[in-house]
Amino acid sequence: MSVATTASEPTTRTEGLRASILQRLVVRPELGALIGALVVFLFFSIITDKFLSALGVSNWLDDASTLGIMAVAVALLMIGGEFDLSAGVMTASTALVTGLLVVNAGWNVWLALAVSLIFALAVGALNGWVVMRTGLPSFIVTLGTFLALQGLNLGVTRWVTGTVQVSGIRGADGYQSAGWVFASTTDIGDAHIQASVVWWIVLTAIAAIVLMRTRFGNWIFAVGGSLPSARAVGVPAARTKIILFMTTAFAGWVVGACNLLRFSSVQANQGVGLEFQYIIAAVVGGCLLTGGFGSVVGAALGALTFGMARQGIVFAGWNSDWFMLFLGVLLLSAVLVNNEFKKRAERVRR
C-alpha cells in the first residue's frame, strides 16, 4: 500500500523548511485534545484520591469508551464534511432491533445482531445516498432520520411489547458468546476493563490507520476539504461519503450491541441527544465543523476528556447541580485552545 501525502499532513511540507519540533507538534490537530486531556487528568488526580485508583480508572475509561467509539466514526464523517444527527438514536435503534428479535421472536442473539447490523448499514447508506443525491445539507437529512428513528423506536417497541423497554435477553441462545464479545469484563488487578474499552481502542487504531495511511483516507480529506476539486481529480465522492455514513451507523451498531448485552435491556428513548456529545468530542479532538481537517486520535482523546470530566466531577463530590456548567466551560476552553493551535498551525504552514 503506497503511503500518500495528505493535504492535512503538513509535517511533510514543513520538513523542507526544517521546522522545529515544536512547530511540527503545533500543527497536529490532536495536540489541543492531548493537552486538554492531560489537564483534566492531572486536575482530578490531584484533587481526588480515588480518581487514579484501579476502580476509578476503569470507571472513567468505561464512560469514555462508548462515547469514543461513536466519536471516532463521527470524526471521520466530519472530516469528510458531513454531520450525522441520527448517530445517537441509532445506538438505541440497533439495540431495539436486536432485543425485539431475541426476546419477542426467540431468535439466536448472533442472528439478531446480524440483522440489526444490516439494518444499521442500510440506514447509513440511505443517509449518504439522500445527501449525495439531493445535495441537501446532511444536517437536515440526518435530522429527518433522527426523528424518524426516534418515532420508530417508541412506536414499534410499544406496539410489540406493550411497554417502553425491551429486557430479558439474558438466557437467550447465543447470549453467552455474544456477551463475551461485546460485554465481558477483563480484570487487570483491581481494574475491571469493559469490552467496550477494547472495542474503542481497536476501532480507533483501525480508523487512524485508514485515515492517515490509505487512499481512502485521502479521499475523506479531499471530499471534506473541497468537493468539486475532489471530484475533479477523480475521487469517487458519493461512494466515499456513503461509506462514511455507513461507518457511523456501524459504530452505532457496536455501541448498541455493547449496551444491550451488558445492561440486558434497552429503553425506547435511549440515545436521544447523545449525537451532540459525539460531535463535541470530535470538535474537542480538533475536527473542524467545516470539514477537511481533523484527527481520529484527537476524537478519541476528546471522548476521554469528556469521560474523565464527567466521572471526575462525581469523584470530587461536587454538587451535581453545577455539573453541566463545568462541562460547558471545560468543552469551550478545550475548543478555544484547539482553535488557537489551529491558527498557529496555519501560520506555520504558510
Add this chain to the structure above:
Amino acid sequence: MKSQVAPPGTKRERPGWRRWRRLTPWIAAAAVLAACSGPGTDQTTPAQAPAAVGKLNSVAVVTHGSPGDAFWNVVKNGAEAAGDQLGVRVEYNSSGDPSQQAKLIDNAVAQGVDGLVVSMANPDALRTSVEKAVSAGIPVVTINSGEDKSTAFGAIGHVGQSERQAGESAGKRLSDAGKHKMLCVIHEAGNIGANERCAGATQGFGTAVTLQVDINNPTDAQARIRGALEADSSIDAVLTLNSQIAARAVDAVRESKSKAAIATFDLNDDVVRAIQAGSLLFAVDQQQYEQGYLPVVMLKLYRSNLNSVGGGHPVQTGPAFVDKTNVDVVAGLVAQGTR
C-alpha cells in the same frame, strides 16, 4: 525453561530469548483472556454484604431523575436533610440514561462509599452495578421504582410506592367520582414509571385513552391536551402523571370549555392552588421526601445497629391523596420543598 531472561538494555540476546520475546504479546493476551469474564447471567446471586458494625460516613444517592426535575429535587432535599441530621455526607447524582446511571453507581463503588441509594426505573440495566456494590460490602437501599427486583439484587430494603398500585387507586378514585372516559397523559416517551401508572389507572378506572406529550415543551403539551378534549367530548376525566403537566391540563380544560375533571400525580405550588380553587380534583402524593430521607436512616441503622427495616417487604411511601380536605395544611410544606 532453558532460555534466561536477559536484563533490559543488553544488546546481545540469545536467539532462544528472542523467540520468546516475540511470543510475549501473545502470552500477555492469553493471560488477559484468562482473566476475562462474560456478563452476568440469570443464575448469579450476589454475595451478601458482610454484617459488621461500623460507621456510616458517606452515602451516594444515584437516581434516574433528570436534573432540574421538581419531583427529584424533593428526594434530594430529603436525603440531604437526613444526612445533615445524622452527620453523614450525602452525594446526589442522577441520569435518565440507564447506562449512564450504571456508571454513576460504579463510580460510587470506586469511591468506596459506606452506603448506596439507587432508584431502579430499569432494574435489568443496573443489575450488574448494584450487585457489584453489594459484593463490595456496600449496603444498598433501592427507592422509588424496581421494588420487585430489590431483594433479588441483594438490597437491604426498598422505599417507594408501587406505580401500578398508585395508578390503580387513582383510577378507582376517578371512577368513584362518577367519571366514564379517562384521558391519561404520558409526559415522557419511554418512561417506564409513567407507563406503569397509566396501565394501573386504566385497570382501576376501566377504560382509558393515552396521550403522549413532551414535558420539555409546555406549549405543545397544553395544545395537545386541548386538541384531545375537543376531538372527543365524551372525555370527562384527565389524569396527568406530573405536576407541571397538571397545570397545563387545567388550562387546556378551561380553554376547550370541556367539563372534564382533572387529577394528577405529584405536587407543586400550581397543583396546590388548583386544588384550592377546585379546578383539580386530587393529587396522588407519593411523599418522595421519604424516599430520600428514610434510606439514609435505614443505612445508618444497618451500619451501626445491624437493623433492617420492612422485614423483607418494601416500605410504602404512598399513595397519599391531597384534595380539598387537606390541601391547606400541605401547601406550606410544598412551598419549602419537602412535599
